[in-house]
Amino acid sequence: MRYLVLFLLSFSLFSQSDEEVISSIFSTALTESKSYNWLDHISNQIGGRLSGSLEAQKAVEWSKSELDKLGFDKVYLQPVMVPTWVRGPKEFALIETEPGITFNVNITALGGSVATPSVGLKANVIEVFGLEELEALGKEKIDGKIVFFNRPMDPKYISTFTSYGTAVDQRALGALEASKYGAIGVIVRSMSLRVDDYPHTGGLTYGNLPLSKRIPAAAISTKGANKLSDLLKIKPNLKFLFRQQSKTLRDSQSYNVVAEIKGSEFPEEVILVGGHLDSWDIGDGAHDDGAGVVHSMDLLNIFNKISYRPKRTIRVVLFMNEENGGRGSNKYKEIADRDGIDHIFAIESDAGGFRPLGFSFTCSDSNFLKILEWKKFFAPYYVNVFIKGGSGADISNLRKPNNILAGLRPNSQKYFDYHHTEIDVFENVNKRELELGSAAVASLVYLFDKYGVQN
Amino acid sequence: MRYLVLFLLSFSLFSQSDEEVISSIFSTALTESKSYNWLDHISNQIGGRLSGSLEAQKAVEWSKSELDKLGFDKVYLQPVMVPTWVRGPKEFALIETEPGITFNVNITALGGSVATPSVGLKANVIEVFGLEELEALGKEKIDGKIVFFNRPMDPKYISTFTSYGTAVDQRALGALEASKYGAIGVIVRSMSLRVDDYPHTGGLTYGNLPLSKRIPAAAISTKGANKLSDLLKIKPNLKFLFRQQSKTLRDSQSYNVVAEIKGSEFPEEVILVGGHLDSWDIGDGAHDDGAGVVHSMDLLNIFNKISYRPKRTIRVVLFMNEENGGRGSNKYKEIADRDGIDHIFAIESDAGGFRPLGFSFTCSDSNFLKILEWKKFFAPYYVNVFIKGGSGADISNLRKPNNILAGLRPNSQKYFDYHHTEIDVFENVNKRELELGSAAVASLVYLFDKYGVQN
Numbered sequence: 001m002r003y004l005v006l007f008l009l010s011f012s013l014f015s016q017s018d019e020e021v022i023s024s025i026f027s028t029a030l031t032e033s034k035s036y037n038w039l040d041h042i043s044n045q046i047g048g049r050l051s052g053s054l055e056a057q058k059a060v061e062w063s064k065s066e067l068d069k070l071g072f073d074k075v076y077l078q079p080v081m082v083p084t085w086v087r088g089p090k091e092f093a094l095i096e097t098e099p100g101i102t103f104n105v106n107i108t109a110l111g112g113s114v115a116t117p118s119v120g121l122k123a124n125v126i127e128v129f130g131l132e133e134l135e136a137l138g139k140e141k142i143d144g145k146i147v148f149f150n151r152p153m154d155p156k157y158i159s160t161f162t163s164y165g166t167a168v169d170q171r172a173l174g175a176l177e178a179s180k181y182g183a184i185g186v187i188v189r190s191m192s193l194r195v196d197d198y199p200h201t202g203g204l205t206y207g208n209l210p211l212s213k214r215i216p217a218a219a220i221s222t223k224g225a226n227k228l229s230d231l232l233k234i235k236p237n238l239k240f241l242f243r244q245q246s247k248t249l250r251d252s253q254s255y256n257v258v259a260e261i262k263g264s265e266f267p268e269e270v271i272l273v274g275g276h277l278d279s280w281d282i283g284d285g286a287h288d289d290g291a292g293v294v295h296s297m298d299l300l301n302i303f304n305k306i307s308y309r310p311k312r313t314i315r316v317v318l319f320m321n322e323e324n325g326g327r328g329s330n331k332y333k334e335i336a337d338r339d340g341i342d343h344i345f346a347i348e349s350d351a352g353g354f355r356p357l358g359f360s361f362t363c364s365d366s367n368f369l370k371i372l373e374w375k376k377f378f379a380p381y382y383v384n385v386f387i388k389g390g391s392g393a394d395i396s397n398l399r400k401p402n403n404i405l406a407g408l409r410p411n412s413q414k415y416f417d418y419h420h421t422e423i424d425v426f427e428n429v430n431k432r433e434l435e436l437g438s439a440a441v442a443s444l445v446y447l448f449d450k451y452g453v454q455n
Numbered sequence: 456m457r458y459l460v461l462f463l464l465s466f467s468l469f470s471q472s473d474e475e476v477i478s479s480i481f482s483t484a485l486t487e488s489k490s491y492n493w494l495d496h497i498s499n500q501i502g503g504r505l506s507g508s509l510e511a512q513k514a515v516e517w518s519k520s521e522l523d524k525l526g527f528d529k530v531y532l533q534p535v536m537v538p539t540w541v542r543g544p545k546e547f548a549l550i551e552t553e554p555g556i557t558f559n560v561n562i563t564a565l566g567g568s569v570a571t572p573s574v575g576l577k578a579n580v581i582e583v584f585g586l587e588e589l590e591a592l593g594k595e596k597i598d599g600k601i602v603f604f605n606r607p608m609d610p611k612y613i614s615t616f617t618s619y620g621t622a623v624d625q626r627a628l629g630a631l632e633a634s635k636y637g638a639i640g641v642i643v644r645s646m647s648l649r650v651d652d653y654p655h656t657g658g659l660t661y662g663n664l665p666l667s668k669r670i671p672a673a674a675i676s677t678k679g680a681n682k683l684s685d686l687l688k689i690k691p692n693l694k695f696l697f698r699q700q701s702k703t704l705r706d707s708q709s710y711n712v713v714a715e716i717k718g719s720e721f722p723e724e725v726i727l728v729g730g731h732l733d734s735w736d737i738g739d740g741a742h743d744d745g746a747g748v749v750h751s752m753d754l755l756n757i758f759n760k761i762s763y764r765p766k767r768t769i770r771v772v773l774f775m776n777e778e779n780g781g782r783g784s785n786k787y788k789e790i791a792d793r794d795g796i797d798h799i800f801a802i803e804s805d806a807g808g809f810r811p812l813g814f815s816f817t818c819s820d821s822n823f824l825k826i827l828e829w830k831k832f833f834a835p836y837y838v839n840v841f842i843k844g845g846s847g848a849d850i851s852n853l854r855k856p857n858n859i860l861a862g863l864r865p866n867s868q869k870y871f872d873y874h875h876t877e878i879d880v881f882e883n884v885n886k887r888e889l890e891l892g893s894a895a896v897a898s899l900v901y902l903f904d905k906y907g908v909q910n
Contacts, residue, residue, distance in 0.1 A: 026611075026613065027611040030610050030611050030612075031610055031611055155485050155486055155887070156481075156482040156485050156486055157485075158481065158835065158836045158837065158891075160887075193886075193887060194886070355810075355866050355868050357812075357837050358837070380613065381613050382613065382812050382813070382839070382840050382866075384837070384839035384840065385837050385839065411810050411837075411866060413810050413885055413887045413888045413891070414885050414887075414888070417885070430868055430869050430872070431648075431649070432610070432615075432648060432868045432869075433868045433869070436613075436868070
């Protein structure tokens with residue numbers, strides 16, 4: 001009897017129009033998604049999970065065990081060595097306008113930064129608004145000082161990721177560039193469009209600088225940055241003191257988590273759905289990228305609930321080390337190339353658990369025109385943004401001339417309120433908005449699974 | 456010199472394409488909007504402003520004085536008498552499973568409800584999931600009891616307003632209907648898609664019931680509703696006690712606030728932009744409808760900043776008494792009819808300060824087709840939802856065969872997390888999302904002002 005019922009369910013599904021299937025996907029996501037409970041676990045039971053940490057290892061084990069319950073054909077770990085950076089004790093900073101007159105400010109070490117001396121680093125400050133000012137100032141004005149990069153994200157862009165792009169060079173390259181002019185430390189205004197007291201961490205690079213030339217760098221909250229800037233106007237000789245004991249340890253063993261269900265008709269054609277398991281350490285990585293992890297995991301849960309059996313092979317990949325190295329992405333690509341995997345379509349969710357607005361696609365113009373014909377299926381759910389653009393940091397290396405990559409594009413307005421901070425926590429993700437992300441991803445995967453990609 | 460500069464600015468604006476003007480509107484809103492500071496004031500300095508309250512009067516005076524600063528041709532108050540309902544001391548409720556064993560739950564009196572006896576009302580409870588169950592149960596099973604309406608909002612719809620529509624009859628009509636079968640009180644599950652401990656108030660109607668037949672009604676938090684439902688399964692004879700001292704006073708004098716700028720070319724054609732000044736009393740009415748108030752007020756601020764002078768007459772109308780009577784809306788319509796005002800277009804923002812997704816339009820099919828040609832102007836801002844549908848409670852009575860009404864449609868996913876609760880506060884509105892609402896409204900008004908409405 002049980003098989004008969006399943007057969008009838010399957011039959012009835014196959015007779016449904018695409019509109020009807022996608023309607024089922026959305027209503028199923030809003031009523032039977034597992035994403036919110038999973039996100040609760042990964043955020044509150046595991047927490048921040050920087051590559052190489054105990055939490056990252058727990059996230060690997062937990063996500064594998066949850067994927068094991070969903071009925072994939074195989075779930076396995078892909079070993080990868082990852083950089084291991086540790087923050088050490090809570091950072092500390094203050095502004096000293098004159099001896100004995102001090103103001104506390106909130107900072108967080110930038111990921112990858114070296115430590116200050118254990119008593120802290122104290123020096124005069126020179127405020128700049130961009131990397132290009134360093135050359136004009138020259139070694140004379142910078143040597144022995146802390147360089148304070150204070151150019152805010154430009155708020156006028158509709159996508160906050162574009163705003164981020166107007167300022168993040170200071171965080172990524174500030175220490176590398178300032179050190180060339182003799183700076184002894186770097187403080188960067190947090191990448192945020194709000195004025196508040198949460199510092200935002202994030203990666204930096206020292207390039208090929210020898211260890212002895214690397215200077216410590218921290219992000220200061222936007223409120224702290226405004227205070228420092230204001231005080232510098234009236235007390236240009238003030239001193240800034242900060243202390244951080246961050247350091248890079250030896251590489252650690254870690255893993256990508258891969259789950260695969262073989263396609264019933266075209267098993268050689270692979271569709272990849274992914275997010276990244278690692279996160280920064282100071283919050284719980286709920287939006288970045290717990291949301292992407294649970295969106296990806298939810299795919300087979302939703303397909304199971306609507307009794308959809310994919311025609312093409314589907315791989316859910318939870319990448320390790322997106323935040324500070326991309327080693328998981330590189331390793332996945334290396335193995336996929338070796339095995340000759342044909343990724344016809346890959347989508348990453350790594351822009352938060354907010355209400356999905358649409359997708360961006362990396363593909364040929366002719367493929368994009370075909371995709372635009374699917375917009376109508378998403379209109380009832382107000383998922384209307386179909387644009388050409390980047391996919392995701394973990395999957396962009398899978399691009400081939402004839403395949404299609406995509407990124408989920410949720411509402412980005414609040415993304416940088418939380419990004420890389422201690423308030424990127426479960427409570428700041430809305431259940432329905434998260435579930436709609438699962439539905440949007442599953443609907444697009446359904447269409448690519450059904451229709452494939454034309455060469 | 457000053458005039459020359461203004462002239463040049465005007466000239467340069469008029470030479471801009473619609474795409475360019477709308478781009479300026481959006482970037483101006485994201486950098487020079489006054490909406491967020493205004494919302495801070497109305498939420499935190501004034502607070503909840505139920506019709507007839509001191510706070511409502513403060514909101515009238517404050518908004519008039521702010522509008523006076525913007526350069527309208529005239530700003531005036533439109534007197535209207537409003538119902539005056541007061542909540543009284545904080546409500547109180549508990550479940551008594553047996554004498555001495557009690558569980559506190561959170562309730563809030565429904566707007567317009569009568570009081571319980573001053574010692575509270577205590578009775579057995581009968582749980583139902585809809586008005587239609589009352590007749591089946593009959594007087595025999597209902598008489599002398601408290602009816603507990605516990606049908607949740609259906610989560611499967613994409614618009615939470617649709618979900619609201621699946622349950623709100625219980626709140627609006629529950630007391631009226633239950634009293635016909637001898638119920639002595641009504642408890643209604645809060646209108647929310649979350650499970651939390653915030654009760655949601657909102658209006659009820661007693662229809663033509665005589666005062667002596669009116670029974671007190673309160674909303675219980677969804678968490679409390681689940682608890683009551685669970686306990687009823689094991690203790691069907693439990694008692695529910697609640698106390699509220701709400702009452703309706705005599706009508707009060709209040710006002711709509713109207714600000715007008717005469718059109719330079721077609722002064723007889725009026726475009727109305729509005730929201731409602733009043734709110735429920737238990738929060739600060741930040742989303743409902745502080746956002747709509749500041750979106751409306753921001754219009755002329757933005758037009759000033761981009762040096763746009765409207766060709767048609769623009770009226771900003773801040774309506775009083777949307778929440779529990781609609782008297783301000785009726786009064787506005789009465790005076791507009793008397794004065795023969797030709798509203799060619801009216802838009803209301805009364806769906807929260809969340810990221811705008813688009814608009815719904817009440818208009819003829821031929822006018823809608825014309826409006827759809829404007830969708831392209833909004834696509835760069837991901838404001839893509841152009842649908843036919845309702846406009847807003849305050850302006851729907853302005854519909855004529857040839858005019859167009861519209862409602863701003865922000866992302867609704869979280870609207871009912873806050874709606875009519877103590878957490879509808881400033882902190883739950885995001886600055887950029889609020890500003891984008893101002894931009895969306897101003898852009899649409901710009902297009903209607905420039906092109907008018909064809910008959």
